[in-house]
Amino acid sequence: AQKxxxxxxxxxxxxxxxxxxxxxxxxxxxxxxxxxYKQPPSGELxxxxxxNSFDEQNEISGRYSWNFQKSTSSFNFTITASQVxxxxxxxxxxxxxxxxxxxxFGKGTKLTVNP
Amino acid sequence: xAGVSQTPSNKVTEKGKYVELRCDPIxxxxxxxxxxxxxxxxxxxxxxxxxxxxxxDSGLPNDRFFAVRPEGSVSTLKIQRTExxxxxxxxxxxxxxxGPVDTQYxxxxxxxxxx
Numbered sequence: 001a002q003k004x005x006x007x008x009x010x011x012x013x014x015x016x017x018x019x020x021x022x023x024x025x026x027x028x029x030x031x032x033x034x035x036x037y038k039q040p041p042s043g044e045l046x047x048x049x050x051x052n053s054f055d056e057q058n059e060i061s062g063r064y065s066w067n068f069q070k071s072t073s074s075f076n077f078t079i080t081a082s083q084v085x086x087x088x089x090x091x092x093x094x095x096x097x098x099x100x101x102x103x104x105f106g107k108g109t110k111l112t113v114n115p
Numbered sequence: 116x117a118g119v120s121q122t123p124s125n126k127v128t129e130k131g132k133y134v135e136l137r138c139d140p141i142x143x144x145x146x147x148x149x150x151x152x153x154x155x156x157x158x159x160x161x162x163x164x165x166x167x168x169x170x171x172d173s174g175l176p177n178d179r180f181f182a183v184r185p186e187g188s189v190s191t192l193k194i195q196r197t198e199x200x201x202x203x204x205x206x207x208x209x210x211x212x213x214g215p216v217d218t219q220y221x222x223x224x225x226x227x228x229x230x
Binding site (some may be wrong): 031033042047051095097103106108 | 222
């Protein structure tokens, strides 16, 4: 069975602080994919990144960066110099190849960035 | 281009009534997914279509829930004899379907309230 744990329920920071959102996953499959989605107050899930299990290179996109470590089954997300517009619920999700490719989501981390 | 659209955006119904929720995927996407999101939780998988057929319906909670995609494009999620516990946001997602494990793009959701 697959499982995603986002232990941080809520995080509150002040604008311009760096913040890291944790994600730990469980799967027995050797081929799997990890995702991060953002859900702003408007409610629509916005895709941020997709990573497969064979690519452990960290990725940076503007102020966003992701740290994938298979040794600890983690796929953490860092926002550098946070902004008020980053306030949202962030979800980490897992999918495995060969099945229905359904996404298994964590419970999400609510990030509030205060001015 | 147009994203995934869902109608209605809000639906209020009474316990015991029948409801239909509609999803219009991104043009050309062959894979379509339904998820349900309860307050404070991550989305939970309901059903997956590849083309016209339901490839995986293991997430449907019981036989009151049914979904169709007769022409391989628009999908309708049908709930019979609604119960108060069915209240949630119902999310639809689509992906190109070429695999492996394509990125899923989500619609804005339908908020269902059962009184």
